[in-house]
Amino acid sequence: MILNILFRYIIKPVREFIYPPVCFICNNRIEDESLRVCSLCWGSFKLVEPSDPTWKEIKAKFDEAKFIDDIISCYLFEKDGKLQDLIHQLKYQGIKSHGIKLGEMIGVKILLDNLFSNADFLIPVPLHKLKKRERGYNQAELICNGISNKTKIPVENTILERIKYTQTQTTLSLIERKENMQEAFILSHSRGDKVKGKRIILVDDVITTGATINSCAKTLLQHNAKSILAASIALAQ
Numbered sequence: 001m002i003l004n005i006l007f008r009y010i011i012k013p014v015r016e017f018i019y020p021p022v023c024f025i026c027n028n029r030i031e032d033e034s035l036r037v038c039s040l041c042w043g044s045f046k047l048v049e050p051s052d053p054t055w056k057e058i059k060a061k062f063d064e065a066k067f068i069d070d071i072i073s074c075y076l077f078e079k080d081g082k083l084q085d086l087i088h089q090l091k092y093q094g095i096k097s098h099g100i101k102l103g104e105m106i107g108v109k110i111l112l113d114n115l116f117s118n119a120d121f122l123i124p125v126p127l128h129k130l131k132k133r134e135r136g137y138n139q140a141e142l143i144c145n146g147i148s149n150k151t152k153i154p155v156e157n158t159i160l161e162r163i164k165y166t167q168t169q170t171t172l173s174l175i176e177r178k179e180n181m182q183e184a185f186i187l188s189h190s191r192g193d194k195v196k197g198k199r200i201i202l203v204d205d206v207i208t209t210g211a212t213i214n215s216c217a218k219t220l221l222q223h224n225a226k227s228i229l230a231a232s233i234a235l236a237q
């Protein structure tokens, strides 16, 4: 109690006076350090609109593959933009709170959609266990936790496993990505029954070609999941 008061009224103000909190992206002053990113930076991210060509193209690819019934995404990923900085900090610099916050934003969108808000559980796209060990966490799991904070949809992060250790996909063509993702996921032994008859939302940070999400969805449908939806922070071309 005394320590709490000491922290809130003395240590924190003194620390903020000496090291004023700044936005993780633009370095401008922010009032409250727990926000991490200023409202100007948040406001600069380009929202996904149904009329946007990137959205239409990705939706058409999913419709053609027929594994995913629908997708929800908040932003359009712009190369060298501020959102790229934010996602980079989330994935490679250990700023886990970005994942929770972004997940909560997806959660708000999910609450407005009947199909998504009635899903049985969320599954983060898994990392290979070596990559997870190296990074220390799976960013998609953090995003799921944020979505769950808003929607109360439970997170299941031990059902799906990634068994292929793949290189980063950003330099590969669509066909190479598809091949790269073939047989990349399995259901963990003891948990196969868990997906039967369930409506599942697969969650990833950025969706580009959809190859990863489709590969996960295919594995879940082979084990009799009822339907698969996809959610991400951003869509990229």
Ligand SMILES: [Zn+2]
Pocket: 023, 024, 025, 026, 027, 028, 037, 038, 039, 040, 041, 042
């Ligand atoms: Zn900023």
